[in-house]
Amino acid sequence: MAGQTIKYSLEHYRKSGVSEEAFMKWFQEHHLTHAVPLMKKYGITKYAVHYRDAQLCAAFQTELDKSRPGWVTSQADLVLEYWMPSLSCLKTLVEDPEWIEKAIKGQEDWVDMSRSTIHLGPDVTYLENGTIANI
Numbered sequence: 697m698a699g700q701t702i703k704y705s706l707e708h709y710r711k712s713g714v715s716e717e718a719f720m721k722w723f724q725e726h727h728l729t730h731a732v733p734l735m736k737k738y739g740i741t742k743y744a745v746h747y748r749d750a751q752l753c754a755a756f757q758t759e760l761d762k763s764r765p766g767w768v769t770s771q772a773d774l775v776l777e778y779w780m781p782s783l784s785c786l787k788t789l790v791e792d793p794e795w796i797e798k799a800i801k802g803q804e805d806w807v808d809m810s811r812s813t814i815h816l817g818p819d820v821t822y823l824e825n826g827t828i829a830n831i
Contacts, residue, residue, distance in 0.1 A: 700820065702779070703815075704783075705776070705814065705815040706775070706776045706812060707772035707812055707813045708774040708807050709771065710807070711807060727799060730795075734789060734794060734795050734799060735778070735789060738786075741780060746775035748774070779819060
């Protein structure tokens, strides 16, 4: 795995009773403003957020039911994606007092942490900008 970029993906679900609008406002105006500069400080090389579109997911689920019965679209409100050269980047980030005191402070009021899931491993691109790679 040496030399490969590690991708850490985290699914977050809104806490019950929190509106989608309030959740997104907290995430974009509070969490991101504190979190992203710290990510940069600790060597996270890329950070992207996948926002769930409920209407798109419902429409796609109808098609999915026909072609892949039993498969379901994720109900997570956010998928946070971090790319880094080493897990030590993530370890030092989450141990930083500023991360704890500012970036994630109060998240238990917004995020149902009991439902969050993580996917972790090397990120290998096989098709990018129409070009096949790494095959």
